[in-house]
């Protein structure tokens with residue numbers, strides 16, 4: 642039976658995050674020919690609605706309010722519940738991002754429905770859809786079916802492919818007025834640390850360094866390699882604890898979870914807590930001078946050697962390929 646599915650789009654600096662398109666892809670599978678409605682929140686976001694249609698949205702409901710310029714749990718909760726009240730969806734899809742992880746349990750509890758979080762793939766479609774999600778820090782996967790109404794899932798970035806972009810495909814946009822009140826927090830401004838521009842959670846290539854990198858200067862070749870590959874730099878907690886880099890780069894059980902197409906781990910031993918954040922990457926390349934390092938157990942390609950020799954060689958080779 643075809644379903645109406647509501648997706649929450651995520652923006653950053655008034656641009657759509659890629660996970661929004663992946664969530665629409667998941668919603669299409671669930672809707673089985675039904676309608677995919679995208680909820681878009683912000684203070685001045687209408688301009689990005691067209692891109693949502695190009696990736697499969699049938700309709701976009703925009704809620705604009707000065708208090709939605711930056712995410713707050715209270716503000717987004719009120720706006721999303723208003724969209725749910727209007728649309729009465731059969732299913733809801735969020736990205737499994739920091740925002741999605743914070744908001745989805747609140748919304749699920751208000752709707753008194755179940756939540757299948759961190760979905761990495763969907764088998765089947767419509768009523769027979771089965772949701773696959775990692776458990777035990779990625780050591781096993783479970784297959785979940787649900788008859789909750791609405792069905793509610795969050796999708797892990799970089800796992801579910803978005804639909805092919807159909808440039809110029811339009812759709813209908815409507816504005817919903819929501820009175821955002823009683824906020825416990827009002828965010829006036831967000832100051833972000835300067836980054837290389839690629840969001841670590843959504844990066845297709847991650848070059849991560851560990852304690853073996855030995856200093857913050859030691860991270861410079863990793864930044865160069867990441868930039869050449871159009872990727873982002875990550876780190877183990879060992880490197881963050883040693884103050885070689887910022888904690889915002891930490892990958893693992895208590896850091897970010899990433900699933901890039903290519904993960905290069907340099908000077909990382911492969912502790913279980915680190916693997917929890919990266920072992921589902923599509924291709925893993927490990928560089929470590931210890932041939933017994935645990936990271937080689939999950940690596941597709943292992944390079945036993947000194948990262949200070951290997952990384953510059955990789956940079957040289959990639960530069961040569963690009964000429």
Ligand code: FAD
Nearest residue numbers: 851852853877878879893894895896908910914915930948
């Ligand atoms: P090390 O284990 O010290 O490994 C350094 C590696 O570098 C070694 O394998 C060494 O052979 C190699 N090396 C050294 N020099 C070179 C060189 N020149 N060239 C090549 N290789 C070299 N860790 C995380 O990463 N993420 C988490 O989210 C996380 N959460 C945790 C939560 C809890 C509750 C606990 C208890 C721990 C957590 N940890 C986490 C820490 C984790 O257990 C490890 O201590 C940490 O991952 C080790 O970091 P590392 O691999 O960089 O350092």
